Amino acid sequence: MATPHIAAQPGDFAPDVLMPGDPLRARRIAKVLTDARLVTEVRGIAGFTGTWEGRPVSVLASGMGVPSISIYATELFRFYGVRRIVRIGTCGGIGPHLALGDVVVATAAHTDSAVTATRLPGVHYSHAPSFALAAAAVQAAHDEPGTTVHAGAVLTSDAFYSGESDLLTHLAARGTLAVEMEAAGLYATADVEHGEALALMTVSDLIGRDVEMSAAERETTFDRALRIALAALAAA
Numbered sequence: 392m393a394t395p396h397i398a399a400q401p402g403d404f405a406p407d408v409l410m411p412g413d414p415l416r417a418r419r420i421a422k423v424l425t426d427a428r429l430v431t432e433v434r435g436i437a438g439f440t441g442t443w444e445g446r447p448v449s450v451l452a453s454g455m456g457v458p459s460i461s462i463y464a465t466e467l468f469r470f471y472g473v474r475r476i477v478r479i480g481t482c483g484g485i486g487p488h489l490a491l492g493d494v495v496v497a498t499a500a501h502t503d504s505a506v507t508a509t510r511l512p513g514v515h516y517s518h519a520p521s522f523a524l525a526a527a528a529v530q531a532a533h534d535e536p537g538t539t540v541h542a543g544a545v546l547t548s549d550a551f552y553s554g555e556s557d558l559l560t561h562l563a564a565r566g567t568l569a570v571e572m573e574a575a576g577l578y579a580t581a582d583v584e585h586g587e588a589l590a591l592m593t594v595s596d597l598i599g600r601d602v603e604m605s606a607a608e609r610e611t612t613f614d615r616a617l618r619i620a621l622a623a624l625a626a627a
C-alpha cells in the first residue's frame with residue numbers, strides 16, 4: 392500500500408504520530424524512540440515507528456506550510472489508521488510577555504491560509520486542538536523544570552516573510568501569542584478526518600525584538616518539547 396506521499400504498509404504507523412516540520416528533527420526523534428524502524432522515505436520525508444516507555448509512537452515530518460501538513464495529516468488519518476497527531480515545532484513570539492524557549496500550546500489557530508476558507512465559503516472556521524491533548528500538554532509542561540508554558544491562540548500564516556504589516560501588532564493586542572505556519576491546517580484536517588491533533592511550539596525568535604535562539608539552544612529546547620509531547624500523548 393502507498394499513498395502519493397507515503398510509502399508504508401498498513402500497520403506501519405502507530406495510532407500516535409509526532410510531527411515536526413523539519414525532516415532532520417524527525418530523524419533525531421527516531422533516535423530517542425526504542426527500536427525505531429524506517430517505514431517511509433518518499434521525497435526524503437522519512438517516517439519511523441518505535442516505542443516510548445512501551446507505547447508505540449511514530450514520527451513523520453510535515454514540511455513547511457498548511458498545504459504540506461494537510462497532505463501528510465490527511466494521508467496518515469485516512470489511510471494509515473492514525474488517530475492523534477502532535478506537531479512539535481517552532482514559532483515566533485509576538486506577545487510581549489513571551490521569552491525565547493517558552494512553550495506555546497496552541498488552543499486556537501487564526502489563519503490567513505485559504506485552505507479552510509475555500510472549503511467552507513462564508514464561514515470563519517474555528518481551528519482548535521483536541522482539548523484532552525491540550526490540557527495534558529499544559530500539565531506536562533508545568534511538570535518540566537524551568538519551563539514557562541502559554542496556552543492561547545497563534546497565527547498560522549502562509550508567509551514566513553510577511554513584509555511591512557501591522558497585522559501582528561493587532562493580533563498581539565488581542566492576545567495572540569505567536570506566529571507559525573501549520574497549526575490551523577493540522578486542526579482543520581483532524582476535524583475533517585475525525586482525528587485528534589495538537590500543535591506545541593517552542594518560541595525560537597521574538598518578532599520585532601530582533602532576538603533569536605542559537606543552534607545549541609534550539610536543540611536543548613527541542614528535546615524538552617519532545618518530552619512534553621510524549622508525556623501528553625501518554626496522559627490524554
Ligand SMILES: O=P(O)(O)O[C@H]1O[C@H](CO)[C@@H](O)[C@H]1O
Binds near residue numbers: 412
Ligand atoms: O519549526 P517548524 O516546525 O518547521 O515550524 C516553523 O518553522 C518553519 C519556518 O522556518 C515553519 O514551518 C514554521 O511553522
Ligand SMILES: O=c1cc[nH]c(=O)[nH]1
Binds near residue numbers: 481482483484571
Ligand atoms: O513561522 C515562523 C516560525 C518561527 N519563527 C517565525 O518567526 N515564524
